[in-house]
Amino acid sequence: MKIKNIFTYCFISSLFLFSLICIWKILVTLQGIELTNFNFNKLFIFGIILCAINLLIGKKLNLNIKITILALLFSIFDYFISTNLPIWYSFGIFLISLFFFNNIKDYDKNFLSKNHSSQKLFFNFLTLFGITLFSFVILFPFYMMLVTSFKTQALLLLNPLDFSINFAQGLPELFKSYFIVFKDYNFGRYMLTSTIVSLGTVIITLIFAIPAAYAVARLNFFGKNFLSTSILIIYLFPAIVLVIPLYTIFSQLGLRNSIEGLLIVYTATTLPVAIYMLQGYFKSIPKELEEAGIIDGQNWLGIIFKIILPLSLPAISSVALYVFMIAWNEFLFSLMFLDRPNTFTLSRAIQFLNVGAETPRQYLMAGSVVVTLPILIIFVYFEKYLVSGLTAGSVKG
Amino acid sequence: MSSKLAKIEKRTAYLLILPSVLLVFSIILFPIFSNIWISFKNVELKDLRIPEPRAKKLVKSINDNPNQIKVIYKLRNSSLTQEITNVKFKDKYPDDIEPISLNNKCQFKSNLLKCELGNWPKKYRENLEIVFQNINNQEISKKELKAYKPKLSGKSQNILLTYEFTLNNFKKVIKDKAFIDLLSTTFYYTFFGTIGAIVFGILAAQMVNQKFFGRTFMRSVLLFPYVAPVVALAYTWELLLDPTSGTLNNLLINYQIIDGPINLLGQKYVTLNILGFDFKLRLALTTVIIFEIWRYFPLAFLFILARLQAVPKELYEAADVDGANPIQKFLNITLPQILAVISILFMIRFIWNFNKFEDIFLLTGGASGTRTLPINVYQQGFSIGDIGMGSAVSIVIVVFLLIFMFIYFKLLGKRADEN
Numbered sequence: 001m002k003i004k005n006i007f008t009y010c011f012i013s014s015l016f017l018f019s020l021i022c023i024w025k026i027l028v029t030l031q032g033i034e035l036t037n038f039n040f041n042k043l044f045i046f047g048i049i050l051c052a053i054n055l056l057i058g059k060k061l062n063l064n065i066k067i068t069i070l071a072l073l074f075s076i077f078d079y080f081i082s083t084n085l086p087i088w089y090s091f092g093i094f095l096i097s098l099f100f101f102n103n104i105k106d107y108d109k110n111f112l113s114k115n116h117s118s119q120k121l122f123f124n125f126l127t128l129f130g131i132t133l134f135s136f137v138i139l140f141p142f143y144m145m146l147v148t149s150f151k152t153q154a155l156l157l158l159n160p161l162d163f164s165i166n167f168a169q170g171l172p173e174l175f176k177s178y179f180i181v182f183k184d185y186n187f188g189r190y191m192l193t194s195t196i197v198s199l200g201t202v203i204i205t206l207i208f209a210i211p212a213a214y215a216v217a218r219l220n221f222f223g224k225n226f227l228s229t230s231i232l233i234i235y236l237f238p239a240i241v242l243v244i245p246l247y248t249i250f251s252q253l254g255l256r257n258s259i260e261g262l263l264i265v266y267t268a269t270t271l272p273v274a275i276y277m278l279q280g281y282f283k284s285i286p287k288e289l290e291e292a293g294i295i296d297g298q299n300w301l302g303i304i305f306k307i308i309l310p311l312s313l314p315a316i317s318s319v320a321l322y323v324f325m326i327a328w329n330e331f332l333f334s335l336m337f338l339d340r341p342n343t344f345t346l347s348r349a350i351q352f353l354n355v356g357a358e359t360p361r362q363y364l365m366a367g368s369v370v371v372t373l374p375i376l377i378i379f380v381y382f383e384k385y386l387v388s389g390l391t392a393g394s395v396k397g
Numbered sequence: 398m399s400s401k402l403a404k405i406e407k408r409t410a411y412l413l414i415l416p417s418v419l420l421v422f423s424i425i426l427f428p429i430f431s432n433i434w435i436s437f438k439n440v441e442l443k444d445l446r447i448p449e450p451r452a453k454k455l456v457k458s459i460n461d462n463p464n465q466i467k468v469i470y471k472l473r474n475s476s477l478t479q480e481i482t483n484v485k486f487k488d489k490y491p492d493d494i495e496p497i498s499l500n501n502k503c504q505f506k507s508n509l510l511k512c513e514l515g516n517w518p519k520k521y522r523e524n525l526e527i528v529f530q531n532i533n534n535q536e537i538s539k540k541e542l543k544a545y546k547p548k549l550s551g552k553s554q555n556i557l558l559t560y561e562f563t564l565n566n567f568k569k570v571i572k573d574k575a576f577i578d579l580l581s582t583t584f585y586y587t588f589f590g591t592i593g594a595i596v597f598g599i600l601a602a603q604m605v606n607q608k609f610f611g612r613t614f615m616r617s618v619l620l621f622p623y624v625a626p627v628v629a630l631a632y633t634w635e636l637l638l639d640p641t642s643g644t645l646n647n648l649l650i651n652y653q654i655i656d657g658p659i660n661l662l663g664q665k666y667v668t669l670n671i672l673g674f675d676f677k678l679r680l681a682l683t684t685v686i687i688f689e690i691w692r693y694f695p696l697a698f699l700f701i702l703a704r705l706q707a708v709p710k711e712l713y714e715a716a717d718v719d720g721a722n723p724i725q726k727f728l729n730i731t732l733p734q735i736l737a738v739i740s741i742l743f744m745i746r747f748i749w750n751f752n753k754f755e756d757i758f759l760l761t762g763g764a765s766g767t768r769t770l771p772i773n774v775y776q777q778g779f780s781i782g783d784i785g786m787g788s789a790v791s792i793v794i795v796v797f798l799l800i801f802m803f804i805y806f807k808l809l810g811k812r813a814d815e816n
Binding site for chain 1: 648778
């Protein structure tokens with residue numbers, strides 16, 4: 001039993017250490033450094049040996065000294081089996097192995113003789129590994145988008161694995177793609193259009209949704225239940241089944257290639273979810289407050305403006321941010337309705353760049369950064385509101 | 398008294414919801430119904446241009462006489478497919494000018510030239526020539542004549558409003574040999590995309606539900622793919638997966654994991670040899686599904702995390718006392734607690750993935766075996782230009798959607814009963 005535990009411990013730990021080293025090596029490769037082998041066999045076996053040593057030493061030595069020695073041993077070993085690598089690479093290896101041995105420093109013979117110790121070990125490592133892997137997989141495309149926009153066509157073709165940023169070339173050279181995208185490809189205008197459309201959608205949606213949500217939440221009228229269930233059903237209908245009729249109708253009314261047309265469609269498609277989210281919140285406001293308002297002689301409008309609105313500001317901000325995000329990211333309708341460059345939104349403009357003549361990829365990526373960055377900044381800054389908006393409105397994809 | 402109040406309340410309520418209802422009706426419900434209408438019609442993209450009568454005005458001087466001038470109207474029907482009926486023509490002239498002779502279609506009264514030009518068949522062209530003279534025998538200024546533009550009006554049938562219907566669109570949709578393939582691709586994409594997103598959502602939620610350094614930051618990062626615009630992400634992935642200069646292929650070749658580049662988005666099948674059996678994997682479709690999972694697992698993660706944080710700690714403590722191992726704890730405590738959330742998520746994501754258009758459109762454009770029903774709507778309607786066919790495919794989608802929604806609300810109702 002104990003032998004089996006020791007064996008699984010060594011095996012899993014070493015595998016985990018090796019995976020961490022692999023991710024580090026990939027990152028190093030992407031800085032343009034030539035590295036063509038993971039050295040699986042040697043590193044894995046040496047890892048097993050070190051883990052066994054760690055177990056043997058247990059708590060006999062000061063733990064900090066123990067992990068430093070083990071990490072040093074590992075990095076020196078790695079330094080000797082790989083050649084011609086910069087010193088910061090080995091330093092990275094040292095830090096990673098330090099982190100790793102820090103995680104397994106408490107394990108000794110006693111821990112391994114406990115119940116389920118190997119499973120616990122496995123899940124501990126899985127969590128650690130999962131966090132590293134998930135962050136890597138998620139952040140990597142964003143990182144690539146950003147770095148590609150700082151490169152030149154020649155550099156990109158010369159070594160597609162070189163993702164280092166050369167700061168020595170000076171800022172104007174570094175941001176050259178952005179200057180070109182804004183100057184030659186007119187992205188300033190598209191950005192303005194996107195902002196106007198998104199903000200406009202938010203404002204109009206709120207103007208329509210707040211009274212409707214209040215009515216659904218508070219007032220009694222015939223057809224109320226029918227209305228509140230149909231809101232959800234309508235919301236589940238996707239844009240793709242609306243696109244052909246709207247295209248035909250808008251073509252004949254001359255509403256295509258106009259911001260007004262886009263505003264109408266965006267408002268209508270976000271309205272159901274806005275009403276749905278707001279009415280849920282309005283219901284949670286105590287009724288007594290409104291009754292006090294009625295006694296004070298307020299009419300419905302006064303109640304909405306003076307009592308409901310100030311109390312539900314958090315919910316309204318969630319809805320506003322969520323609607324803004326949908327409108328900013330929207331692609332299908334802008335693809336269908338806009339085909340003149342002077343009415344393009346950012347998303348449509350980037351698609352146009354890609355489809356049109358061979359656009360250098362650094363411009364494409366610079367454009368992508370321009371459309372992504374504002375929404376990510378808003379998200380990080382207002383995360384609390386946007387997350388609650390996402391949770392409430394996430395029936396939408 | 399109270400009935401009067403109720404009446405006021407009702408009236409206010411209708412007043413408050415009316416704008417929203419009208420807007421949603423005209424932009425969402427009306428198009429869904431007009432989809433049915435269009436799908437029974439033989440309409441093409443080029444028919445959507447409303448035919449209109451057009452005239453080009455040319456002014457020519459007559460050689461030996463500066464007091465007279467010839468005006469030629471080049472008339473034509475703009476439509477190549479439709480007739481215009483009852484065409485009327487109007488043009489204005491300066492004060493001291495009158496026509497020498499007029500044909501019987503036209504009249505000249507108080508500086509206005511009016512003509513009734515009758516019916517114009519499709520592609521119709523005609524030249525209308527009229528010679529004018531100055532009453533006071535003065536020279537006629539060409540510029541003054543050109544300043545006025547003729548106005549034409551006519552009635553044409555709007556092809557969308559006729560009562561001619563056909564079943565051809567639906568026949569074509571169902572008889573199409575690729576239809577079964579289309580359906581299976583759509584379901585494959587939807588099912589695996591949904592399952593994958595939920596599985597990764599559970600994994601991520603389990604991870605973030607533990608305490609570690611940088612946990613809140615991690616939670617934000619996990620939501621990035623869902624929040625960022627799809628256009629930017631799809632093109633980044635396209636560059637990442639590019640066979641010649643893409644990072645992924647170069648990385649794999651660099652570490653000698655593969656021999657040559659793989660076109661992950663452009664290759665329909667790849668043959669895998671597992672335990673001596675050959676499996677044919679739909680490569681491009683799988684890649685698209687992976688993108689789909691990458692982009693939408695954050696949503697599942699968000700939902701499941703919220704649920705996990707509400708699971709009482711005592712349950713796990715009790716399990717520890719009983720000596721349960723981590724797998725048992727997950728299977729017997731965590732999973733039953735999040736099952737309700739998972740089933741709702743599954744239904745919602747299934748419905749939305751079924752209708753997903755942008756992701757596939759931007760990554761592959763529907764090529765190499767990634768054509769799903771929504772992509773087909775676009776291709777039929779706008780690439781081929783057959784609006785009627787596109788509508789018919791949308792109707793197929795709507796029918797499936799209604800079935801899914803029926804199941805969804807049934808499940809939801811059942812769950813509400815249980816609580």
